[in-house]
Amino acid sequence: MKKVLVTGGAGFIGSNFVHYLLGTARDLKIQIVNLDALTYAGSLENLKDLPEGHYTFVQGDICNRDLVRGLLDQYQIDTIVHFAAESHVDRSILSPEPFIQANVIGTFTLLEAARQYWLIEKALPIDEIRFHHVSTDEVYGTLDPEDPAFSETTPYAPNSPYAASKAASDHLVRSYHHTYQLPVTISNCSNNYGPRQFPEKLIPLIILNALSGKSLPVYGDGQQIRDWLFVTDHCEAIYKILTQGVSGQTYNIGGNNQSANLTIVETVCDLLDEMQPAAEPRRNLIKFVTDRPGHDRRYAMNISKIDRELGWKPRYSLTDGLIATVQWMLANPEWVVAIQKQSEYQTWLTKNYDKREKSS
Numbered sequence: 347m348k349k350v351l352v353t354g355g356a357g358f359i360g361s362n363f364v365h366y367l368l369g370t371a372r373d374l375k376i377q378i379v380n381l382d383a384l385t386y387a388g389s390l391e392n393l394k395d396l397p398e399g400h401y402t403f404v405q406g407d408i409c410n411r412d413l414v415r416g417l418l419d420q421y422q423i424d425t426i427v428h429f430a431a432e433s434h435v436d437r438s439i440l441s442p443e444p445f446i447q448a449n450v451i452g453t454f455t456l457l458e459a460a461r462q463y464w465l466i467e468k469a470l471p472i473d474e475i476r477f478h479h480v481s482t483d484e485v486y487g488t489l490d491p492e493d494p495a496f497s498e499t500t501p502y503a504p505n506s507p508y509a510a511s512k513a514a515s516d517h518l519v520r521s522y523h524h525t526y527q528l529p530v531t532i533s534n535c536s537n538n539y540g541p542r543q544f545p546e547k548l549i550p551l552i553i554l555n556a557l558s559g560k561s562l563p564v565y566g567d568g569q570q571i572r573d574w575l576f577v578t579d580h581c582e583a584i585y586k587i588l589t590q591g592v593s594g595q596t597y598n599i600g601g602n603n604q605s606a607n608l609t610i611v612e613t614v615c616d617l618l619d620e621m622q623p624a625a626e627p628r629r630n631l632i633k634f635v636t637d638r639p640g641h642d643r644r645y646a647m648n649i650s651k652i653d654r655e656l657g658w659k660p661r662y663s664l665t666d667g668l669i670a671t672v673q674w675m676l677a678n679p680e681w682v683v684a685i686q687k688q689s690e691y692q693t694w695l696t697k698n699y700d701k702r703e704k705s706s
């Protein structure tokens with residue numbers, strides 16, 4: 347891994363991964379090219395203060411075949427770490443089409459460019475190249491309370507257009523390994539949270555609403571369970587897979603932190619009350635609203651494979667991760683203001699929540 351193309355590196359996890367590579371991992375032997383379309387979810391605010399000389403940003407679409415092919419050639423890319431995607435389930439329910447475009451056609455375009463450039467044109471040795479695909483636990487569907495956690499052999503059963511588009515992309519990646527021997531790895535990860543997460547997702551939305559005294563929307567009965575992972579732990583797991591993982595393998599990544607949504611919201615309220623006391627307890631802002639259609643009840647990840655084979659385990663407890671997330675938000679008011687000013691964000695809040703609140 348010397349010349350790395352990161353896709354979607356201006357988004358939440360991708361930008362944390364760039365910071366991780368050049369900061370925590372201090373892997374300064376590498377050059378990073380970050381290809382991101384800067385959709386509503388991507389921001390250059392996420393990429394400040396990176397060490398000079400190791401990093402290039404290119405604004406563009408992963409569906410643009412000529413652009414992707416040109417970048418592989420221009421920068422002699424040997425590793426692709428593919429984060430770029432439409433990533434929010436609620437948006438996929440209201441408008442599924444961009445998910446098919448970015449997640450399915452986008453992944454196909456990258457795979458095809460990699461195959462053409464690495465395998466056909468350059469005929470590079472397979473141990474010198476790698477395509478890593480970042481995916482989700484949502485491809486496995488939903489669990490009942492007593493079901494065992496998802497493992498790498500759980501059959502796919504995606505329930506939302508988002509999950510189905512990610513499942514399709516996983517299948518394409520798998521097929522390029524099986525048919526063309528493209529060296530690939532796939533990681534399926536549970537819900538992330540942490541610095542730089544766009545506040546359409548549960549935890550940053552709740553933190554920002556609570557700080558400004560707005561209502562805290564909890565879908566349905568709030569008893570849906572997710573397995574929460576602090577984003578830096580995810581970045582470390584991906585780095586392990588890139589440096590030690592076996593081509594053709596899938597690795598499940600999770601936080602060993604199963605928690606109901608209502609518990610998460612209450613915990614955030616209590617932490618904020620301690621860190622920034624308000625006139626009233628923030629729990630008073632909680633509002634149960636109309637449920638998400640087709641809402642998956644529970645996700646949980648069995649992470650014994652990545653633990654056993656690569657020696658990775660999450661480091662952050664849920665409490666420590668939530669404290670770090672709130673502290674980051676409080677320390678970065680300019681980031682918060684920039685996102686809140688985005689007209690697209692305000693439009694999204696109206697589109698997703700106004701009807702819900704009226705009908706609850």
Ligand code: NAD
Pocket residue numbers: 353354355356357358359360381382383384385386387388389406407408409428429430431432433434447448452480481482483512534535536537538539544
């Ligand atoms: P995000 O929505 O915060 O960021 C996505 C980034 O991709 C943005 O910067 C956006 O501009 C870019 N992008 C979107 N379409 C593009 C296109 N066509 N061309 C180029 N760039 C494009 O997403 P995230 O939460 O950082 O998720 C990153 C990846 O991790 C996704 O593949 C997602 O499916 C996966 N994942 C996310 C989570 C989670 O909890 N957030 C959990 C598991 C897996």
Ligand code: TYD
Pocket residue numbers: 434435436537546547548549551563564565566568570571572607638
């Ligand atoms: P989200 O952060 O959108 O992630 P995902 O849908 O990928 O799991 O949502 C996490 C959980 O929180 C999910 O069960 C839906 C729920 N949720 C709410 O209850 N209220 C909200 O306003 C949002 C955005 C999510």
